[in-house]
Amino acid sequence: MKPEESATTGADLLVKALIDEDVEVVFGYPGGAVLPIYDSLFKQNRLRHILVRHEQAAVHAAEGYARSTGKVGVVLVTSGPGATNAVTGLTDALMDSIPIVCLTGQVPTHLIGNDAFQEADTTGITRPCTKHNYLVKAVDALARTVHEAFYVARSGRPGPVVIDLPKDVLMNKYDYVAPPKVVSEHKSYRPQMKPDPKKVAQALEMIIHAKRPVFYAGGGVINSGPKASKLLTQLVHLTGYPITNTLMGLGSFPASDKQFLGMLGMHGTYEANLAMHGCDVMINIGARFDDRITGNIAKFSPGSKKIHVDIDPSSINKNVHVDLAVVGDATLVLEELVKGWKAREAKGQPKVDQKALKAWWAQIEEWRARNCLAYKSDKETIKPQYALERLYHHIKNKDHYITTEVGQHQMWAAQFLKFEQPNRWMTSGGLGTMGYGFPAAMGVQIAHPDALVIDVAGEASILMNIQELSTVAQYRLPVKIFILNNQYMGMVRQWQELLHGSRYSESYMESLPDFVKLAEAFGAKGLRCSEPSKLDDTIKEMIALPHPVVVDVLVDQKENCFPMIPSGAAHNEMLLGPDDKAGKVSEEGMVLV
């Protein structure tokens, strides 16, 4: 086709397509191959561009933006090193099912394959770390591809999508193609949203007749949108059953509710893990039986019938064989379950065995009474758990969002901060990417300018994307970095203690920077606290400051994160504290991560 008079360049088409997809913000970093796009951005004022300081951070920022809004996060990077720097972020988004569209520059089509300057096989490199990717070879396919990419990224099980854009395609001219009215008619990709009513009926039957039930809800409930969390809460209340959340599912059910058992899994609560171990009916909604949850598969909840609600058929029977699979979107499935439950109640049909349920709760309360998150408090040194308890005390009545880095601090944050709503908790679960939390917090702050956004960090992790202090300074993003500084890669040290005879090989953080001065060097505010008695004031000051703040909280260097299910162990072989020595790690467990 011949370009019309009115035709626009590929770069302009791209920007137009992004606006039509309701994009407001793009996180990016320029370079030769994407200069035409940056020129188009310059000439308009609908799209806001946030200039990060490293492309990995652009993707994490887009993830934070996406997870806290339910929208697709958008990234723009140049060819070659721009694209390869984005790979960690893309993999992170794939593992945690975060919708991202990442635009990568590419050398012009006629140079592809020639080892041209800043050429990388971006579609080849990102194929295994995206939900899908595209190389746009001609400008006439550009707008259509962008619309399709957004559809793929956000529909079904969300994930990252890369669009690789050769420079000549960005400069050639063509007419704009608006997004189709009904995008759901993709020719080959059609995720199943609506569940099979027969399966829902069977699930309801199993749920009603359970004697020792437990709901196990995960990130899929968050992915499905806030309505899913409402429905889940409603269903759990209707049934009176206990519920536990995965790390990714936190916030899908209010943490302060009596029916909530806390997080399950490797660092989950005693009551949640033993309820999973001893239940007779497990109701998994949007969780994927991750190995951090199951521990030793052979010993995982041996006596239960398992229901698995998931939008992705490949999540079903992947790790754990289930008795009933309900494929569909969590919102639609939960809607049917709530409806079905109410209809049966109205008809006075078979009710839950209340006697059995009462006995089950009595058992759970006994487990709960172990108070597994208890820790020895100290007058001299700040315990990391204490720091988080105080943090929570001061933020709980404020509109707040939490992100984390990866390590012990992340697990303590999951245990000690309470999430009452979905989309308030952003953490790198599947990939466990140190360096995720700070850029993610920037993305959250961009989406929620007036909210209190805190990155709970470790001193090792924060150094992985510390350059972003420059970004928060530029855009005056009042992100708070709350460092639980134990001067160790604490999580690594804990494993070395447990598995390698306390030989702390390379896990001590030598030569740490002065975080207060570091913050100041970037134009942020730095605070330090080393005494428990001053912690409250420090936190209050941090919250009151309208700037980006780095808080260096010097915590106990030796504290370990409990409970812990050592690799290869079962839910009922949990370590509850430092005195619970792990003669329990099997040889088989040693090879696991």
Next chain:
Amino acid sequence: MSKDTPVVAHTISVLVANEPGILARVVGLFSGRGYNIESLTVAETDAKQSLSRITIVTKGTPMIIEQIKAQLDRLVPVYRVRDLTVEGPHIERELALVKVRSTGEKRVEALRLADVFRAKVIDAKADSFVFEVTGNSDKVQTFVGLMETLGLVDVGRTGIVAMSRGGEPL
């Protein structure tokens, strides 16, 4: 899953959009997730709609086979995934080109066996033949095996293509 569940070969047909990178996507899925590929064939089968058909023979426990199918189905350019091994009777065929260099008795014997296997001579020189043989993989394998003592110098095999019996499309 327990390690002693039986490992069975399955023949899987996959209908895909014929677009660049599709084969890399499928092959990358198998290598990335540690699945087996015993045989793989691919070619465009519908030029108008730009569809290709991939036939994969793979091995695994029932749980792995179920995973493989779900993982294939989840690729964006995949239209349909069918497990021919479990979905009713099906036929499998493979084609091989077999080059044999020999003279005298051996040459005569090669030709005689080719006749038994209904292999066609598609190239002949004074001291060589190229045979074309089709059939299921066992037959092809047997024929190639027999040629080994009769001057076999080269083999090319297509891998398996397969189709369900009866009138239903994929």
